[in-house]
């Protein structure tokens with residue numbers, strides 16, 4: 001995939017049941033980690049990787065995400081009039097001027113694969129990224145999507161991010177069997193969705209970052225509902241890996257699964273301990289309650 005990455009898809013149409021009742025009215029992706037919603041970390045990573053078109057696959061209840069990335073005229077005018085330049089800058093930095101957002105509705109939550117397929121008309125015939133905002137990744141060096149874009153440019157193939165998970169966690173992920181190709185990459189031989197430990201071909205789990213060729217859309221069209229009656233992205237990835245080279249990339253960085261409460265707490269603590277204004281007080285609090 002020699003073309004530069006321009007479009008990134010954010011499938012955000014899930015129901016977020018693990019955060020009920022908050023997610024009755026707040027999209028899970030709008031839950032804050034410190035002062036920024038989860039979706040902001042994902043968008044920053046996409047923009048850093050070179051994307052200028054962000055495609056949000058939402059459901060009809062998630063207006064807040066569109067509102068968040070829209071211009072806040074009244075607020076900006078008030079902050080400008082009050083001379084609050086710093087705050088104005090914070091509000092405006094949500095989205096750089098050259099980046100546009102496109103919103104697509106997934107009419108029914110038929111699975112992650114189906115959500116990605118909903119972006120087809122906007123993505124068209126070019127390679128694209130997929131970021132699941134639940135997976136907040138604090139990368140070492142460049143952001144993970146950028147690391148993956150560099151890998152895709154070198155190898156000319158699709159890339160999925162993987163992480164080694166404990167054996168008792170394989171049933172929560174798509175698991176890959178790979179042949180090493182050097183460095184942090186491996187060529188995917190085979191993928192299995194949510195295997196029990198005994199059936200898992202490895203402990204390398206696919207996490208929420210993908211860089212895919214447009215061929216994946218045809219394969220998703222042909223994918224029948226799998227586990228849980230949902231159209232699984234993993235099933236289409238398995239077909240892709242049988243047709244062409246697809247790499248698994250062990251990214252450099254730390255992942256927080258903010259789709260569950262413990263992950264969100266961990267991410268919040270991690271970022272707070274990285275913040276010079278909060279670090280000392282947070283460490284003191286944790287030590288006192290540990």
Ligand code: UTP
Pocket residue numbers: 011012013014015016017018019028057106108109110111112114115132133134259
């Ligand atoms: P999850 O499996 O975390 O589901 O989806 P969920 O609905 O978001 O959360 P819980 O499990 O009910 O708490 C993984 C990703 O796929 C998206 C979600 O928005 C999330 O980013 N997704 C899932 C869709 O966009 N559409 C779907 O039909 C399913």
